Structure formats: C-alpha cells, structure tokens
Amino acid sequence: MRQPLYSLHPRDLSPHVLAMVGLPARGKTSIARKITRYLSWLGHPTRVFNVGNYRRNLLGAHHPANFFDPQNREARRTLDEMAMAALDDLLAWLGGGGEVAIFDATNSTRARRQIVSERCRDKGYPVVFIESICGDEAIVETNVRETKLRSPDYEGVDASEAVRDFRARIAHYARAYETVTDLESSYIKIIDVGRQLMLNRIHGYVPARLVPLLMNMHVAPRPIWLTRHGESIFNQQGLLGGDADLSPHGEAYARNLAAFIRGRARELGEASGMPGEPAWIPDDVVVWTSSLRRTMQTSRPLTQRSISWRALDEIDAGVCEGMTYDEIRLKMPHVFEARSADKFRYRYPRGESYEDVIQRLDPLIIELERQRSPMLVIAHQAVLRALYAYLMDKPPHTCPSLPIPLHTVIELIPTAYGCEERRFQLGPEVQSVGEAAIAHP
Amino acid sequence: MRQPLYSLHPRDLSPHVLAMVGLPARGKTSIARKITRYLSWLGHPTRVFNVGNYRRNLLGAHHPANFFDPQNREARRTLDEMAMAALDDLLAWLGGGGEVAIFDATNSTRARRQIVSERCRDKGYPVVFIESICGDEAIVETNVRETKLRSPDYEGVDASEAVRDFRARIAHYARAYETVTDLESSYIKIIDVGRQLMLNRIHGYVPARLVPLLMNMHVAPRPIWLTRHGESIFNQQGLLGGDADLSPHGEAYARNLAAFIRGRARELGEASGMPGEPAWIPDDVVVWTSSLRRTMQTSRPLTQRSISWRALDEIDAGVCEGMTYDEIRLKMPHVFEARSADKFRYRYPRGESYEDVIQRLDPLIIELERQRSPMLVIAHQAVLRALYAYLMDKPPHTCPSLPIPLHTVIELIPTAYGCEERRFQLGPEVQSVGEAAIAHP
Numbered sequence: 001m002r003q004p005l006y007s008l009h010p011r012d013l014s015p016h017v018l019a020m021v022g023l024p025a026r027g028k029t030s031i032a033r034k035i036t037r038y039l040s041w042l043g044h045p046t047r048v049f050n051v052g053n054y055r056r057n058l059l060g061a062h063h064p065a066n067f068f069d070p071q072n073r074e075a076r077r078t079l080d081e082m083a084m085a086a087l088d089d090l091l092a093w094l095g096g097g098g099e100v101a102i103f104d105a106t107n108s109t110r111a112r113r114q115i116v117s118e119r120c121r122d123k124g125y126p127v128v129f130i131e132s133i134c135g136d137e138a139i140v141e142t143n144v145r146e147t148k149l150r151s152p153d154y155e156g157v158d159a160s161e162a163v164r165d166f167r168a169r170i171a172h173y174a175r176a177y178e179t180v181t182d183l184e185s186s187y188i189k190i191i192d193v194g195r196q197l198m199l200n201r202i203h204g205y206v207p208a209r210l211v212p213l214l215m216n217m218h219v220a221p222r223p224i225w226l227t228r229h230g231e232s233i234f235n236q237q238g239l240l241g242g243d244a245d246l247s248p249h250g251e252a253y254a255r256n257l258a259a260f261i262r263g264r265a266r267e268l269g270e271a272s273g274m275p276g277e278p279a280w281i282p283d284d285v286v287v288w289t290s291s292l293r294r295t296m297q298t299s300r301p302l303t304q305r306s307i308s309w310r311a312l313d314e315i316d317a318g319v320c321e322g323m324t325y326d327e328i329r330l331k332m333p334h335v336f337e338a339r340s341a342d343k344f345r346y347r348y349p350r351g352e353s354y355e356d357v358i359q360r361l362d363p364l365i366i367e368l369e370r371q372r373s374p375m376l377v378i379a380h381q382a383v384l385r386a387l388y389a390y391l392m393d394k395p396p397h398t399c400p401s402l403p404i405p406l407h408t409v410i411e412l413i414p415t416a417y418g419c420e421e422r423r424f425q426l427g428p429e430v431q432s433v434g435e436a437a438i439a440h441p
Numbered sequence: 442m443r444q445p446l447y448s449l450h451p452r453d454l455s456p457h458v459l460a461m462v463g464l465p466a467r468g469k470t471s472i473a474r475k476i477t478r479y480l481s482w483l484g485h486p487t488r489v490f491n492v493g494n495y496r497r498n499l500l501g502a503h504h505p506a507n508f509f510d511p512q513n514r515e516a517r518r519t520l521d522e523m524a525m526a527a528l529d530d531l532l533a534w535l536g537g538g539g540e541v542a543i544f545d546a547t548n549s550t551r552a553r554r555q556i557v558s559e560r561c562r563d564k565g566y567p568v569v570f571i572e573s574i575c576g577d578e579a580i581v582e583t584n585v586r587e588t589k590l591r592s593p594d595y596e597g598v599d600a601s602e603a604v605r606d607f608r609a610r611i612a613h614y615a616r617a618y619e620t621v622t623d624l625e626s627s628y629i630k631i632i633d634v635g636r637q638l639m640l641n642r643i644h645g646y647v648p649a650r651l652v653p654l655l656m657n658m659h660v661a662p663r664p665i666w667l668t669r670h671g672e673s674i675f676n677q678q679g680l681l682g683g684d685a686d687l688s689p690h691g692e693a694y695a696r697n698l699a700a701f702i703r704g705r706a707r708e709l710g711e712a713s714g715m716p717g718e719p720a721w722i723p724d725d726v727v728v729w730t731s732s733l734r735r736t737m738q739t740s741r742p743l744t745q746r747s748i749s750w751r752a753l754d755e756i757d758a759g760v761c762e763g764m765t766y767d768e769i770r771l772k773m774p775h776v777f778e779a780r781s782a783d784k785f786r787y788r789y790p791r792g793e794s795y796e797d798v799i800q801r802l803d804p805l806i807i808e809l810e811r812q813r814s815p816m817l818v819i820a821h822q823a824v825l826r827a828l829y830a831y832l833m834d835k836p837p838h839t840c841p842s843l844p845i846p847l848h849t850v851i852e853l854i855p856t857a858y859g860c861e862e863r864r865f866q867l868g869p870e871v872q873s874v875g876e877a878a879i880a881h882p
Contacts, residue, residue, distance in 0.1 A: 194644075196640060196642070197643070208653065215643060215649060356751055
C-alpha cells in the first residue's frame with residue numbers, strides 16, 4: 001500500500017493563489033520571492049507571475065510615470081490586459097499541476113481584487129491576499145534605490161531622474177489605492193516589514209505555513225557562514241555517518257576557522273551600522289553546531305558560545321552507517337542502485353532521504369531567518385546542501401550534487417532578492433575519500 | 442564541553458511575561474492554559490497567575506456584579522490589591538527560575554497595562570499583551586455557560602440568575618475597557634477565536650512560538666483517537682524498535698479498530714452539528730500513521746485514506762534497536778542505569794530521548810490543533826506518551842511512565858480547559874513482554 005509521506009490531508013493539496021497587494025516599492029516582489037523559495041524548498045511547486053515582467057516583455061521597458069496615471073485610459077486598458085494575461089497564465093499553470101501561484105501585481109483597488117477573486121473562485125482555487133504596507137519613508141527610499149533603479153525600466157536613466165520618475169509612479173497608484181478590508185476574504189497584511197502583521201481567516205496549511213516566515217522578515221544585513229566540521233577520522237577512511245572525532249587536519253581547520261571568523265566578523269561588523277540598529281561585533285556571532293562530536297570539536301577554538309541542534313545532525317544513513325560507498329556497492333547493490341537513481345528521494349533503509357532532511361530543517365530555517373545576528377553554522381555535507389539550497393534558491397532535487405567541500409567557509413549575505421556568495425578555502429587541504437568520486441562522476 | 446542542546450540564544454532565555462487583556466468570558470483563561478500546556482510541554486517552565494483566583498482565595502467566591510462596578514471605589518481598591526498581589530507573586534516566580542509567566546486578568550485599561558509594563562520593565566522582563574476580542578455574542582454566551590457557571594463564583598446559584606449577574610459584571614468592565622493600541626508595545630490581538638490575529642512587534646523566540654498555536658485555535662468539538670499499532674512480531678519477542686510486521690493478534694486488532702472507528706465516528710458524528718459547521722461523518726476521520734510498517738498495516742482495514750509521518754516514528758533506540766531490555770541490562774549496564782536514572786532526558790547512544798521526541802512532534806501538534814476533523818493517530822508507545830502528555834497536560838518528565846497499552850483506543854475530546862478522556866480496550870488481549878515489567882516496577 002503506497003501512502004503519502006509527510007504530505008497532508010487531500011483537501012489541503014488543492015492549488016492556492018497568493019495575490020500580492022501594495023503600492024510600488026513596498027517589497028512585494030521580494031516577499032513573493034521569499035515565499036516561493038521557501039515553499040519550493042519544502043516541496044510545494046510554487047511560481048511567481050509578475051505583471052511588471054509581462055509589461056516589459058510585451059511592451060518594452062521604458063514607460064514614464066504618466067503611463068501609470070489612472071486618468072490615462074489608454075494606458076489603463078493596456079495595463080489591465082497585461083494583468084489579465086498574467087492571471088490567465090497563472091490559472092493555466094495551476095491547472096497543469098502547480099500548487100501555489102503568486103500573482104505579483106499592485107492589485108491596489110477593490111475592483112481589481114474582486115476580479116482576481118472571482119476568476120480564482122471559478123476554478124475552485126482559494127485566494128489569500130498578501131498586502132505590504134509601509135509608512136516608513138526610509139524603507140521605501142532604500143527599496144527604490146536598491147531594486148527599482150536596477151530594474152530594466154530605468155536602464156540608462158540618470159539615478160536622480162529615475163527616483164523622481166518612480167516617486168511620480170507611486171503617487172499615481174496612491175491616488176487609487178484601497179487597502180484590503182473585506183473581512184470575508186483571507187488576507188495577511190504586513191506593516192513596516194513585519195513590525196505588525198494582521199491575519200484574517202488564515203487557516204489552511206499553506207497560508208499558515210507562511211506566517212512564521214513573514215513574521216521574521218527583516219532587512220538587517222548580516223553574513224551567514226556555512227561550514228562542514230573539520231576532517232574527521234571517518235572522513236579519512238571514507239566511512240559514512242558515525243560520531244567520530246576530528247583528525248589532526250580537522251583540528252587544524254578548527255583553529256583556522258576561529259581565526260577567520262574573528263577577522264571577518266570584525267571587518268564586516270565595522271561596515272554593518274544600519275539606521276536604528278547598532279553595528280555588530282565578533283562577540284555577536286551566533287554559532288550553531290549539530291549534536292555530533294565532530295561539529296562541536298570544530299567549534300572549540302571559537303570564543304563564542306555555541307548551541308547544538310540535533311536537527312543539524314548529518315543525514316541518517318540507517319543500515320549503511322559506518323560503511324564506505326564501495327562496501328555499499330558491493331554488499332548492497334540494490335541500495336546503491338536505488339540511491340543512484342534518485343538520490344533526493346532515496347531513503348536509506350532505517351535512515352533518511354534528502355527530502356526528510358529538509359523537513360526536519362524547516363524550524364531551523366525559520367529560526368535562521370528570525371536571527372538578526374551574524375551566524376556561523378557548523379554542520380555536515382547533506383544538511384548544508386539542504387540549507388544552501390534554501391538560501392541560494394536551488395531546486396531541492398539538486399541538493400545531492402551541490403558541492404560543499406571540507407575546510408571551506410561559504411559566506412552568504414542575504415539581499416532583497418537572494419544572497420551574495422563568497423567562498424573561503426581555509427585549509428589544510430585534505431583528500432576527499434568516498435562519495436565525491438562516486439556520486440559526482 | 443557541555444553545550445545546550447536545542448536551546449536558544451542566551452538572549453532568548455530571559456523570562457517573559459504574557460499579560461492577558463479582555464472583557465470577562467472572552468476565553469482568556471482558556472488561552473492562558475493552552476499556552477501554558479504548550480510551552481511547558483516544549484520544556485519552558487510556564488505558570489498562570491489568575492487574579493480571579495486570588496480574589497476567591499482571599500475574599501471568598503461570592504461577589505455580586507456591582508462589586509465589579511468601576512464606580513464602586515472600595516471594591517475597586519480591593520480588586521487592585523488582588524491584581525498587585527498576583528503580579529508580585531508572578532515576578533517573584535520569574536526571579537526564582539520561571540521562564541514564562543502569564544498574568545491572567547482583564548488588564549482592560551491603559552492605566553493598568555501601564556503599571557504592568559513598568560513593573561516588568563523594572564525587572565528587565567519583556568511583556569507581550571495577548572488581547573482576546575470577541576464580537577460574536579453566541580461565542581460569549583457559550584463561554585459564559587460552559588465555564589463561568591461552573592466557577593465557584595456561582596456555586597449554588599440558579600443558572601439564569603448567574604447568567605444575568607455575569608452579564609452585568611461584563612457590562613461594568615465594558616464601560617472602562619480600552620483596547621490595546623500602543624504601537625510601541627508587543628501585542629497579539631485575537632479576534633473572534635482566531636478569525637483574525639493582529640501581531641505587533643512580535644519577534645522573540647517565545648512570542649513567535651505562540652503564533653501558530655493561537656492561529657489554530659478553534660472550538661469545534663471533535664475526538665482525537667490515539668492508538669498504538671497492533672501487536673508486532675517484535676512486541677511478541679520483547680525486542681525494541683525495528684520495523685517488524687504485525688503478528689496475527691495485531692492483524693485482528695487492526696480489524697477491531699476499523700470496526701470501532703466506523704461505529705464510534707457515526708455515533709459521535711451524529712451529535713456533532715455546531716452552529717455554522719456541518720456535522721461530520723466517518724469519512725471525515727483523518728488517519729495518521731508513522732512511516733513504519735506496523736502502523737501502516739494497522740491502518741489497512743480502515744476505509745479512510747491514511748497519511749504517514751516520519752515524525753510519528755517510534756523513539757530511536759540507537760545502538761539498542763533490536764535488543765530486549767534484559768539484553769540491554771546484561772550487555773550494556775551503563776546504558777540501562779543511566780536510562781533508569783532519567784528516562785525523560787536519557788538519549789540512547791546514537792538514538793533519541795523523550796525530550797528529543799517532543800521537539801520533533803512540535804509541528805505535528807500544531808497540525809493536530811489546526812485540523813477540525815476527527816483524527817485517528819496510529820503510532821507507537823513513546824510517541825503517544827508524548828502526544829498524550831500534551832493533550833492531557835501532564836508534566837513532560839512523566840512521559841516515560843504514562844500507560845499506553847496495546848490494543849486500546851484512547852479517546853480524547855478537547856474542551857475549553859482540557860480534554861475528556863475515555864479508553865476502549867478492543868482486544869485481542871496480548872501479553873506485554875519487555876519494558877513494562879522492568880520500567881514500571
């Protein structure tokens with residue numbers, strides 16, 4: 001008997017539409033992308049339909065502010081057509097197997113939201129409106145400068161001219177803007193980037209899943225450093241899993257790591273002062289390890305106190321723990337073959353799959369998003385692949401082949417639309433025995 | 442090196458005060474108890490300080506409505522004294538190692554909340570106000586009848602007289618009531634039992650943890666049936682863990698279970714019609730199993746589709762999987778002794794403790810609360826002990842000795858302040874080999 005694992009009640013598996021609401025430069029696209037990244041990572045096929053992209057693709061990029069004047073009837077009709085084209089595609093995509101579709105547009109009038117609701121209701125898809133309201137002019141200003149000026153709409157336009165034009169565009173929308181008030185509909189209002197959240201009729205599994213994510217959005221820039229533990233005795237021998245101690249090479253890496261974090265944290269911390277937030281110092285770095293000896297030993301030379309999470313433990317290889325990949329191939333060829341065929345979904349007998357690892361990491365992702373401090377996560381190959389896939393928005397099924405080498409720090413700095421990545425090989429250099437050679441031929 | 446496991450950044454471990462706000466009969470005490478049960482279960486020492494109990498304990502129970510008239514200065518002073526006595530005890534309790542204290546009072550004026558905030562701020566404890574607002578008279582009416590009339594305040598008073606008096610008491614509070622509006626403070630407003638939630642400055646770990654719980658509150662009565670899988674081959678032999686098939690006795694239980702659920706669901710379903718909610722039918726029963734064969738096999742004779750969760754898998758006995766308790770005692774006396782000394786926190790080498798099991802069940806508890814359907818959970822002894830401890834508000838450390846016998850259905854029906862429990866021994870009778878005899882001498 002085939003049973004769905006981890007999935008939910010069939011009623012919850014029906015497609016959902018999330019429709020963004022808000023004036024331009026309120027972070028709608030950034031929120032839509034964050035949701036997409038999170039739900040996709042959790043295994044729910046999710047896609048954004050951005051009306052601005054339809055306009056740019058079909059009409060070209062350069063439209064002056066007065067194109068967005070609600071009195072400009074000609075332009076109004078064109079914009080309405082673009083919105084409906086995006087909505088058509090969205091509904092078709094959900095009909096073809098998509099699970100969560102995000103309608104990324106201003107949807108700033110009651111009349112427009114009525115149309116969206118009706119068209120979704122016709123197909124039987126529930127709609128949740130996600131409205132972003134921002135009264136803090138400094139945040140809007142940052143948003144305009146960081147995202148809008150880089151948009152194709154303003155390619156080749158002088159920055160101050162672009163800001164002026166974009167402010168005029170916002171003003172046009174503001175004249176017709178009506179906030180969501182319909183108590184019968186499902187909505188989430190996000191006020192000032194998560195300072196206040198209002199939830200109305202949010203009960204389904206997917207909408208409920210979004211709340212912890214949306215509560216913990218912030219724009220404080222801080223690095224997240226990911227690293228595997230230093231080389232362990234098992235690594236030297238190419239053995240899977242276990243709870244081995246560090247090798248002398250591994251201990252040397254632990255010392256290199258502590259020195260690196262000290263220096264790099266000071267360097268980035270000095271530049272980290274945000275309006276209203278104090279700059280952070282190396283002592284503010286939050287260190288997470290797994291509950292296994294090799295990650296805790298790697299954290300020892302650090303001056304910061306570390307916190308160990310069982311959820312960060314390496315993928316459980318079940319009956320294959322303590323074996324080498326060669327042994328598995330020889331002694332359990334069926335395991336070896338089944339795993340090679342689908343490394344993402346394959347679950348070791350009495351152990352875990354990558355898919356399982358993602359589920360157990362979910363609460364940690366929320367905690368990671370919530371923290372405003374710089375973070376150092378010392379963990380394991382498979383677990384870091386799953387974290388990296390989330391942070392860098394890689395399709396989850398690619399997890400098993402993401403390169404996370406030993407003795408290397410991956411620095412990720414979250415931005416509005418993703419993360420900036422840098423890698424630092426700290427050494428000592430070690431030979432990788434085992435999976436690498438077999439798994440990524 | 443001793444590292445905290447699963448715990449959080451030290452900044453988050455400081456005590457918190459949650460102060461309820463709302464008119465009488467808005468479910469404040471019910472919400473306070475739900476929060477206490479949940480946080481205690483997750484390992485955070487949490488206690489409610491109910492001002493009404495202080496009044497009853499110090500002044501006796503019977504106070505007519507006019508005692509609560511804000512114009513009644515004498516009574517006003519007495520009530521204020523009671524509130525401050527409760528607050529004194531609350532602050533002393535937090536000072537002595539408590540983590541989350543709930544101040545369960547109406548706190549219905551700005552002036553009163555100002556005092557609460559200041560007294561907590563003096564001690565360095567952050568305060569979150571949790572306001573329950575209910576505009577639905579039918580819910581208030583149900584609340585008055587189901588909880589207030591049973592209170593010692595109305596012992597021996599005629600029901601209709603008690604309702605009249607309590608309504609007069611509410612009216613007195615309503616005249617002075619001021620909703621929370623201070624945007625600088627942290628608050629959660631719950632409107633109409635979770636239809637709408639407003640979160641303001643909710644960022645810390647503990648407050649954030651509450652939101653999924655508070656979002657999913659509902660008053661739809663429905664049974665939650667807990668049962669272990671039918672007897673397995675391993676159960677017969679007294680072996681731990683593993684992934685064995687059902688014994689013939691176990692298969693007989695699976696058939697008995699299916700017949701029981703069919704009959705019982707019909708019986709309870711017929712009486713389940715709530716205003717505005719359709720009565721449910723046996724097909725509405727949501728069935729959860731673990732990912733192990735013995736629970737899935739137990740679900741087979743049921744007509745409902747089941748969903749299997751890895752989070753419901755039995756406690757991982759690590760290196761002791763497949764052994765008997767006698768073997769462990771003989772071959773690994775240190776394991777046996779360490780486990781006997783603290784069965785709740787003891788973690789099997791390479792396995793789990795009861796404490797670990799609770800952490801991995803947390804998202805399932807939220808999902809269980811969210812569902813409005815009747816639920817059948819087919820799982821394992823340790824996992825069911827943890828679920829039962831949550832539902833029946835048992836101290837988590839008592840988990841390892843809660844009796845969850847084979848071939849027995851535990852029926853729990855949530856009410857405002859807890860659950861009603863019934864047990865059904867469906868048979869066939871089986872002999873329990875192994876832990877029971879040793880673990881609960």
